[in-house]
Amino acid sequence: MSSAVIYYSRSNNTRTGAEYIADKKGSELIELIEAKGRKGLTGFIKSGYQAVSGKTSQLVGDPWEKAEKHTSLYLMTPIWGGKTTPAMNAFLNKADFKGKDVTVITFQADDKGSGTEGVYSNIRQIVENGGGVFSGGYAMHSTAPGRFAGKEYIEKQLGEIIEHAKI
Numbered sequence: 001m002s003s004a005v006i007y008y009s010r011s012n013n014t015r016t017g018a019e020y021i022a023d024k025k026g027s028e029l030i031e032l033i034e035a036k037g038r039k040g041l042t043g044f045i046k047s048g049y050q051a052v053s054g055k056t057s058q059l060v061g062d063p064w065e066k067a068e069k070h071t072s073l074y075l076m077t078p079i080w081g082g083k084t085t086p087a088m089n090a091f092l093n094k095a096d097f098k099g100k101d102v103t104v105i106t107f108q109a110d111d112k113g114s115g116t117e118g119v120y121s122n123i124r125q126i127v128e129n130g131g132g133v134f135s136g137g138y139a140m141h142s143t144a145p146g147r148f149a150g151k152e153y154i155e156k157q158l159g160e161i162i163e164h165a166k167i
């Protein structure tokens with residue numbers, strides 16, 4: 001059984017977490033890269049609007065094909081406006097989850113994980129409708145938009161879910 005970590009990150013928190021999980025689980029790392037950038041204040045405002053309205057974005061390359069050969073997927077994304085990111089929406093829209101086991105890990109500024117209940121329930125539905133198994137969603141705390149919470153802070157939380165939730 002091989003696994004892949006599929007992630008989107010704008011300011012390195014989720015990327016740091018994704019690299020950690022991939023290292024611990026021996027997974028292929030698949031980054032969702034967008035065709036258009038999201039820099040500065042304009043990028044921030046645009047991103048919030050797009051996330052809240054459930055938009056998708058154009059991705060570079062073919063992450064769907066890379067994910068095909070794996071049976072276990074870790075989907076990792078920041079929470080924007082209480083929702084998933086446009087890049088992760090784009091992946092979810094076209095992914096084939098048949099026979100796959102899916103775990104979701106999110107990062108956000110709010111330490112109460114606001115919005116994640118809805119996010120995990122939406123992804124569960126997509127995965128199950130596609131014939132896959134949703135193994136759970138885990139909310140990680142990071143820091144404010146555009147900031148980096150630090151490698152140690154991120155890895156400590158993930159280490160705990162690997163140990164206790166046996167992801």
Ligand SMILES: Cc1cc2nc3c(=O)[nH]c(=O)nc-3n(C[C@H](O)[C@H](O)[C@H](O)COP(=O)(O)O)c2cc1C
Pocket residue numbers: 008009010011012013014015044045047048077078079080081082083107108109110111114115142143144145146147
């Ligand atoms: C456009 C935008 C919207 C955000 N909305 C939320 C939010 O609704 N709730 C929250 O807790 N954090 C929110 N954040 C904070 C991010 O989730 C947090 O900084 C996350 O660690 C970013 O991950 P990254 O560094 O991998 O890009 C938002 C950040 C951005 C850029």
